[in-house]
Amino acid sequence: MTEKSYLQKIEEHKGIILKVVNLYADCLEDRKDLYQEIVLQSWGAYARFEGNAKFSTWLYRISLNVALTFLSKSKKAAKIKENTNQDISFEPQELSERSDFLYRAIKQLAEIDRSIIILHLDGFDNLEISEITGLSKSNTSVKLHRIKQQLTTIINGK
Structure with missing residues (x-):
């Protein structure tokens, strides 16, 4: 190497x-x-x-x-x-309006949650995300579900 x-x-x-x-x-x-x-x-x-x-x-x-x-x-x-x-x-980089909006919503999340969602959006599966973040696979799945709910709330302005 x-x-x-x-x-x-x-x-x-x-x-x-x-x-x-x-x-x-x-x-x-x-x-x-x-x-x-x-x-x-x-x-x-x-x-x-x-x-x-x-x-x-x-x-x-x-x-x-x-x-x-x-x-x-x-x-x-x-x-x-x-x-x-x-x-x-x-x-x-220049982002579409929708991508920019999502990016700004992601920046409102806690640091570890940003990590999880960006890995998910980049196509990593829950096992890979758990290996990268050091979380268990089940914890990763639960956190990912909650992050998606949080983003929905942020994006919908509720």
Whole structure:
């Protein structure tokens, strides 16, 4: 597992990182910091990636854990001096009006609930979501059902 293969996989899956970054950080500087922290933490863990899970599942787990830690710290980690990639846009991509509305509704959820619903929307099944989040499969199913109800309430304005 070389640096080149790691960078190639990060490039292929940077959408995962950007999705997490945009859900958990509001200002541009925080997005940049969080992106860099996720890349740094995943690089540190890459040597231990055994391929038992899909790379995307592994990266989601790291990204979400780093994002949740990032939020809980009052003092942010120092910026990574090394420039990872200049052409990354930290601004959310243009979304349709409906997608933007859903995105704003998801941002109103608790941090762990955001993780669960975004994984679900990306096509991960409940077992994969439970592996990424560390929740049991049954707890994941219950939480997902409640999250959907919560989103319905938010979207319908009730």
